[in-house]
Amino acid sequence: MNSDKTLKLVECPRDAMQGIHEFIPTSQKIDYINSILRVGFDTIDFGSFVSPKAIPQLKDTVDVLNGLELDKTTSKLLAIVANQRGAEEAVQFDEITYLGYPFSISEVFQKRNTNKSIAESEALVGELINICAKQNKELVVYISMGFGNPYDEPWNVEIVEKWSRRLAEMGVRILSLSDTIGTSNPESISYLFSNLIPALPEVEFGAHLHTTPESWHEKVKSAYDNGCRRFDGAIKGFGGCPMAADDLVGNMPMEKLLSFAQEKKVAGNVNMLAFESAYNKALQTFPM
């Protein structure tokens, strides 16, 4: 378990935006992400280097990056990649600290999301580790469908454990368990974190949870009580993966994560006035 009690909060405007059909103008994205950069989050998952056919909303990631006021922030930037080409492009930017890769333990979802089998995806992780090492970037692997599978394929905690061990053995040092369709519950969360964190002490585990409004607290509490200190969220729970399901279960609302962190006195240097301003901008940016 991380002995520093401050939560690593990862705000995900990329996840919030990627499924919105109407194109959000680049200037509006820049303005919104700049407001988030002033809050004091550990990391901002700000964009992706993927096919514009797959995710048209994020085709302007480079232009967005060029507009960010990075001299006014302590936050680090994370960009999602889904193939070697995207990784090679992303690592050219000094401003980016982390590359994030969605590794799925569901064959159907891995294919749907990145047009790869799990075996191809595993081989890609090997490539991504090398690409990141050469350019001094850190790789974050998201284990998609980490808490359940909607496609009639087997899912159980042993499969999650098997892949976590394999990815750790390959050299991945940050693994974020992703609740892509919102099926996690306190039992699965508690089982996975309480077993994986002590078993793989070289790995920082994170929780990328999706939730309905009623169950956010029990999910976050379960992850926290079992040693997880890295949490992804998006203001007001906007977003969810457009490649997964028609009825999206939203992201973990960042305001809820923050209230939890404040209650436990583990919020770190978050500027609540800046958060309020980012929250208000989110209301203007996203369709309700």
Ligand SMILES: CC(=O)SCCNC(=O)CCNC(=O)[C@H](O)C(C)(C)COP(=O)(O)OP(=O)(O)OC[C@H]1O[C@@H](n2cnc3c(N)ncnc32)[C@H](O)[C@@H]1OP(=O)(O)O
């Ligand atoms: C759970 C989550 O929320 S994860 C985040 C959401 N999901 C994603 O971002 C995944 C995005 N997925 C993808 O981008 C795609 O599945 C890919 C590119 C990884 C693979 O798709 P494929 O169709 O096999 O890729 P392929 O190499 O054949 O290229 C298809 C097209 O995309 C373009 N392309 C491929 N990679 C990239 C890239 N990194 N950047 C820009 N364009 C790209 C190609 O040029 C090609 O364009 P064309 O048809 O005009 O010639």
